[in-house]
Amino acid sequence: MANIRDLAKEAGVSVATVSRVLNGHPYVSEEKRKAVWEAVEKLNYSKNIQAVHLAKGRTAIVGVMLPYIHHPYFSAVIEGISKEALRYGYQLLLFQTNYEVERELEALERLRMRQMDGLIVCSHEVDWEVFDAYQEDGPIVLCEQVERYDFFTVYIDHYQAFVRALRYLIKKGHRRIGYCIGRTTGPNSQARAAAYQDVLREVGALPRRQWVFDGCLFLEDGKRVMEQWIAMEERPSALLVTSDQVAAGIVLHARRIGVRIPDELAVIGFDNDPLAEMLGITTVALPHFTLGERAFRLLHHWLETGRVARKQEELPAQLLVRDTA
Amino acid sequence: MANIRDLAKEAGVSVATVSRVLNGHPYVSEEKRKAVWEAVEKLNYSKNIQAVHLAKGRTAIVGVMLPYIHHPYFSAVIEGISKEALRYGYQLLLFQTNYEVERELEALERLRMRQMDGLIVCSHEVDWEVFDAYQEDGPIVLCEQVERYDFFTVYIDHYQAFVRALRYLIKKGHRRIGYCIGRTTGPNSQARAAAYQDVLREVGALPRRQWVFDGCLFLEDGKRVMEQWIAMEERPSALLVTSDQVAAGIVLHARRIGVRIPDELAVIGFDNDPLAEMLGITTVALPHFTLGERAFRLLHHWLETGRVARKQEELPAQLLVRDTA
DNA sequence: TTGTACGCGTTATCAT
DNA sequence: ATGATAACGCGTACAA
Numbered sequence: 034m035a036n037i038r039d040l041a042k043e044a045g046v047s048v049a050t051v052s053r054v055l056n057g058h059p060y061v062s063e064e065k066r067k068a069v070w071e072a073v074e075k076l077n078y079s080k081n082i083q084a085v086h087l088a089k090g091r092t093a094i095v096g097v098m099l100p101y102i103h104h105p106y107f108s109a110v111i112e113g114i115s116k117e118a119l120r121y122g123y124q125l126l127l128f129q130t131n132y133e134v135e136r137e138l139e140a141l142e143r144l145r146m147r148q149m150d151g152l153i154v155c156s157h158e159v160d161w162e163v164f165d166a167y168q169e170d171g172p173i174v175l176c177e178q179v180e181r182y183d184f185f186t187v188y189i190d191h192y193q194a195f196v197r198a199l200r201y202l203i204k205k206g207h208r209r210i211g212y213c214i215g216r217t218t219g220p221n222s223q224a225r226a227a228a229y230q231d232v233l234r235e236v237g238a239l240p241r242r243q244w245v246f247d248g249c250l251f252l253e254d255g256k257r258v259m260e261q262w263i264a265m266e267e268r269p270s271a272l273l274v275t276s277d278q279v280a281a282g283i284v285l286h287a288r289r290i291g292v293r294i295p296d297e298l299a300v301i302g303f304d305n306d307p308l309a310e311m312l313g314i315t316t317v318a319l320p321h322f323t324l325g326e327r328a329f330r331l332l333h334h335w336l337e338t339g340r341v342a343r344k345q346e347e348l349p350a351q352l353l354v355r356d357t358a
Numbered sequence: 359m360a361n362i363r364d365l366a367k368e369a370g371v372s373v374a375t376v377s378r379v380l381n382g383h384p385y386v387s388e389e390k391r392k393a394v395w396e397a398v399e400k401l402n403y404s405k406n407i408q409a410v411h412l413a414k415g416r417t418a419i420v421g422v423m424l425p426y427i428h429h430p431y432f433s434a435v436i437e438g439i440s441k442e443a444l445r446y447g448y449q450l451l452l453f454q455t456n457y458e459v460e461r462e463l464e465a466l467e468r469l470r471m472r473q474m475d476g477l478i479v480c481s482h483e484v485d486w487e488v489f490d491a492y493q494e495d496g497p498i499v500l501c502e503q504v505e506r507y508d509f510f511t512v513y514i515d516h517y518q519a520f521v522r523a524l525r526y527l528i529k530k531g532h533r534r535i536g537y538c539i540g541r542t543t544g545p546n547s548q549a550r551a552a553a554y555q556d557v558l559r560e561v562g563a564l565p566r567r568q569w570v571f572d573g574c575l576f577l578e579d580g581k582r583v584m585e586q587w588i589a590m591e592e593r594p595s596a597l598l599v600t601s602d603q604v605a606a607g608i609v610l611h612a613r614r615i616g617v618r619i620p621d622e623l624a625v626i627g628f629d630n631d632p633l634a635e636m637l638g639i640t641t642v643a644l645p646h647f648t649l650g651e652r653a654f655r656l657l658h659h660w661l662e663t664g665r666v667a668r669k670q671e672e673l674p675a676q677l678l679v680r681d682t683a
Numbered sequence: 684t685t686g687t688a689c690g691c692g693t694t695a696t697c698a699t
Numbered sequence: 700a701t702g703a704t705a706a707c708g709c710g711t712a713c714a715a
Binding site for chain 2: 079080081082083084086087092094101102103104105108109111112115116119124125126127128129136142143145146147148170251252253256281282285286307308311312322
């Protein structure tokens with residue numbers, strides 16, 4: 034493949050001039066400019082972007098760390114990131130981790146190796162401490178509320194969102210309340226657990242371990258929850274379900290087996306997935322797409338200017354009352 | 359940041375030796391090896407991957423071109439690609455195109471600039487001719503059946519899949535048959551259109567333009583289709599719906615407005631989405647995840663060995679009869 | 684307006 | 700086993 038030196042020879046100019054022409058710099062005579070472009074044409078030249086990256090010390094690539102892609106929540110976040118990245122001429126490098134520590138560390142190492150200019154972490158397993166250690170290698174944006182460390186973050190206040198949904202259920206007269214969650218680790222999950230404890234105690238209701246359903250991510254998990262629920266001696270009368278997919282699974286399976294919702298079981302989902310709207314599921318709308326957008330913008334603004342208005346940004350959640358609670 | 363020369367100086371060896379140690383080459387004395395690793399530690403050294411890429415002429419990065427991410431079909435394909443990429447130590451660079459020609463060309467230009475070793479095209483708008491022109495710049499895998507050009511392809515025979523579903527409907531006595539599709543352009547869509555024409559004519563039934571519903575991608579589109587259907591003077595008695603999301607939208611809205619399925623309207627979805635299973639939707643199971651896997655493997659095998667068993671691979675589709683047709 | 688020369692950080696070849 | 704040195708291809712400071 035032809036390189037910049039071949040072009041220079043062909044066009045009868047210096048490599049510096051070639052570079053200037055290629056990058057649209059001023060102070061190049063029209064005839065040399067023309068000669069260079071003709072050489073480009075003739076030699077079928079194309080820039081080697083790797084060399085550009087090396088020479089400039091930046092890549093206009095942003096890494097995206099996330100456990101899996103095939104999930105409405107994460108694919109919405111990426112879509113938001115992607116849209117903004119496109120807009121500002123950045124590219125996205127994907128790091129799927131499956132919540133494996135090994136994978137997460139590898140992504141961080143890539144930041145250290147300067148493969149990308151920054152990293153957006155959608156969700157993770159390793160401790161904040163680890164991320165903190167990598168902050169000197171490049172800007173990192175976390176999609177969660179962080180205490181004790183000084184990170185760039187864009188987040189939803191899951192504690193408050195949970196509190197609001199719980200209070201709503203309590204106002205409706207519920208005291209036996211449980212919830213479904215994707216996993217129990219991770220700050221978002223822990224915030225929810227705390228809210229659950231706090232609010233229930235507040236009204237003298239009993240938080241029960243067996244009313245917390247773990248591993249709830251997909252539609253099928255909702256079916257499983259419903260099967261467990263029906264088999265229980267003491268059933269909760271209401272469930273907070275941190276994914277509308279799961280909530281939909283619950284509602285659909287309930288219909289099938291003749292459990293009346295919300296009379297026998299009230300359900301509040303999270304996300305405001307189109308599926309929740311279609312099924313009339315009461316839900317806490319979460320701005321996932323916007324979360325991705327803002328995460329990218331924060332990173333981008335930092336990369337381009339070296340400063341930001343504020344390092345933390347909170348996004349609102351909103352309870353949408355429909356038919357299931 | 360410390361570089362390899364700093365290491366050499368610190369360890370009292372040459373850069374060549376440093377490189378050997380860093381890459382685990384043999385023929386290095388134990389003491390020098392130790393000295394180098396100590397220098398790495400002391401100077402907090404990390405490789406610059408951009409320089410590695412430049413020097414080696416390859417990146418172990420694969421590009422993925424797709425219109426959007428936030429859709430069950432595409433996110434399943436990526437998940438398949440991602441899983442295999444992880445396994446073989448490759449990284450994924452995302453090119454979201456929104457089916458805009460401009461974006462697609464940009465992705466191809468990136469291949470030309472050697473930003474990645476190869477490209478997987480999940481779906482696209484531009485003509486095959488364009489892709490053909492870029493084949494010399496790196497291996498390209500298309501996820502569709504291609505005639506007239508010699509591409510790497512992994513595909514589902516959508517013509518046959520459609521034929522089989524249509525024949526099933528006809529055997530059930532349906533003659534007024536329509537279908538829902540994501541878009542009308544693109545080889546997969548055209549194969550389906552051809553199957554529709556061919557099979558209906560075969561039995562003397564009438565293919566009708568107004569029974570072809572375009573722009574059907576998401577759940578909400580199913581609702582829209584149902585509203586259009588109910589408003590029709592002459593309604594089809596059966597619909598092939600090329601996305602289970604849309605099929606679910608149809609089925610759910612039908613329930614709501616009291617349209618009996620399959621009696622008044624038979625529905626066959628595509629994908630075998632969990633939602634289809636939960637709703638008892640008859641569907642044509644399509645191996646999206648596997649498609650992604652195979653696409654990556656094909657590319658990977660070519661990159662590593664320079665040859666493949668065969669450049670084209672067909673994946674099976676299977677009709678799963680449930681309750682809606 | 685143009686060219687020379689060096690820097691970016693590695694890898695790889697070729698001596699020794 | 701080890702070291703000089705030449706690629707890899709581009710950007711740019713500096714000089715002219």
